[in-house]
Amino acid sequence: xxxxxxxxxxxxxxxxxxxxxxxxxxxxxxxxxxxxxxxxxxxxxxxxxxxxxxxxxxxxxxxxxxxxxxxxxxxxxxxxxxxxxxx
Amino acid sequence: xxxxxxxxxxxxxxxxxxxxxxxxxxxxxxxxxxxxxxxxxxxxxxxxxxxxxxxxxxxxxxxxxxxxxxxxxxxxxxxxxxxxxxxxxxxxxxxxxxxxxxxxxxxxxxxxxxxxxxxxxxxxxxxxxxxxxxxxxxxxxxxxxxxxxxxxxxxxxxxxxxxxxxxxxxxxxxxxxxxxxxxxxxxxxxxxxxxxxxxxxxxxxxxxxxxxxxxxxxxxxxxxxxxxxxxxxxxxxxxxxxxxxxxxxxxxxxxxxxxxxxxxxxxxxxxxxxxxxxxxxxxxxxxxxxxxxxxxxxxxxxxxxxxxxxxxxxxxxxxxxxxxxxxxxxxxxxxxxxxxxxxxxxxxxxxxxxxxxxxxxxxxxxxxxxxxxxxxxxxxxxxxxxxxxxxxxxxxxxxxxxxxxxxxxxxxxxxxxxxxxxxxxxxxxxxxxxxxxxxx
Numbered sequence: 001x002x003x004x005x006x007x008x009x010x011x012x013x014x015x016x017x018x019x020x021x022x023x024x025x026x027x028x029x030x031x032x033x034x035x036x037x038x039x040x041x042x043x044x045x046x047x048x049x050x051x052x053x054x055x056x057x058x059x060x061x062x063x064x065x066x067x068x069x070x071x072x073x074x075x076x077x078x079x080x081x082x083x084x085x086x087x
Numbered sequence: 088x089x090x091x092x093x094x095x096x097x098x099x100x101x102x103x104x105x106x107x108x109x110x111x112x113x114x115x116x117x118x119x120x121x122x123x124x125x126x127x128x129x130x131x132x133x134x135x136x137x138x139x140x141x142x143x144x145x146x147x148x149x150x151x152x153x154x155x156x157x158x159x160x161x162x163x164x165x166x167x168x169x170x171x172x173x174x175x176x177x178x179x180x181x182x183x184x185x186x187x188x189x190x191x192x193x194x195x196x197x198x199x200x201x202x203x204x205x206x207x208x209x210x211x212x213x214x215x216x217x218x219x220x221x222x223x224x225x226x227x228x229x230x231x232x233x234x235x236x237x238x239x240x241x242x243x244x245x246x247x248x249x250x251x252x253x254x255x256x257x258x259x260x261x262x263x264x265x266x267x268x269x270x271x272x273x274x275x276x277x278x279x280x281x282x283x284x285x286x287x288x289x290x291x292x293x294x295x296x297x298x299x300x301x302x303x304x305x306x307x308x309x310x311x312x313x314x315x316x317x318x319x320x321x322x323x324x325x326x327x328x329x330x331x332x333x334x335x336x337x338x339x340x341x342x343x344x345x346x347x348x349x350x351x352x353x354x355x356x357x358x359x360x361x362x363x364x365x366x367x368x369x370x371x372x373x374x375x376x377x378x379x380x381x382x383x384x385x386x387x388x389x390x391x392x393x394x395x396x397x398x399x400x401x402x403x404x405x406x407x408x409x410x411x412x413x414x415x416x417x418x419x420x421x422x423x424x425x426x427x428x429x430x431x432x433x434x435x436x437x438x439x440x441x442x443x444x445x446x447x448x449x450x451x452x453x454x455x456x457x458x459x460x461x462x463x464x465x466x467x468x469x470x471x472x473x474x475x476x477x478x479x480x481x482x483x484x485x486x487x488x489x490x491x492x493x494x495x496x497x498x499x500x501x502x503x504x505x506x507x508x509x510x511x512x513x514x515x516x517x518x519x520x521x522x523x524x525x526x527x
Binding site: 038045057 | 449455
């Protein structure tokens, strides 16, 4: 089972049409990966689908980097009882 | 006599969505003013009270001078309780019960159209005192049920508005009737020359404070034109009657075809035909709007255009509830656009489109789906949660502050309720959109 960060990278790569291997945790969605506001909305939607969670829009859209997104999502998963641990 | 306007069940109110999501039915407009004002004028009431759905009571109370959901008004005077869907011009019921007594008018299905209740008869209709204002609408419902049971019933064929598009389709005729009723004509504002008024000058009224710039055509040949106070009609505007331009509205070189009721405080350009536009809405730029009903605080971006006629000239259908298409029976129906909707440049609305209030639309270059749910962030052809309702509220607050109007807590509470009411349909749309996104 992939880690939260790996899954975040995979979704990011799919939405932004990038190579997942080129995405680093410190990458900013907007400044480094070129996400426009519309794509940010799509990213949040796809993260929710990927993890089966509901995120508060303002909080989710204020997350700037891939690594922070993984942390944020892991926290939301925990709060909403969604299992993400690697076996 | 006290006139009581009692709003309908949500099932009936749904026929007047998206506008009725945020206002009682009598605040819908046709011609010069609202359905409620027409009933008040017709009855000659100088004492009025309102009963609205609970979720909008506090917000509505802040907007009107008469009592809202206050059950104390159900005592102490003769009452005339009226279904706001009754067409005012046909309402020929004697309001005062003095000599003719109480009476309950029922339609063919036994639904109450009006109840005229003499003060003395109120004693026969025991009414439990309302504990809270929230329960007040139930109280008046009980009063009507009692009245129906204990007072004389008569069969009434009073015509009613059935759907929101009925108002659009009747607007031109209503403007003509309202113009005649207003009894005003002539130029009290400023008309800068050269200008052209076609038709009978008695069919034109330009109110004080209004400025008509040079090179404007007012064509009253096929119907009257009434321009209310402090409007500005910029050069190269053409206004065809019947038409009503509300107070402080600005027309910016608009091709204002027949049958429009616009304003107050609107800014309108491009081509508009047979449409009703509530206050504070903007369609500043080019683009066609026809047979549309537009709420307040709407902003239609440049080149936003709606279709109001199908290529095959068949009757237009409209989806009001997100599920079921209703045949309007009319070949011309445009868009129904709720309050605070914002569209991007180049938005194309299909014939008979429904756009829920607070929706934010980004054009796709193609005609959009015919039903767009309330609070939708419609982006890249799908409904998303976008930046959420908080951001939509921020934008509404900003738009209102630019016109010196205030976004109030009670208003936000009402919109929160609308958000919850419309959540099931919106969530379905979001799910469907997610599937579409995954398959891209």
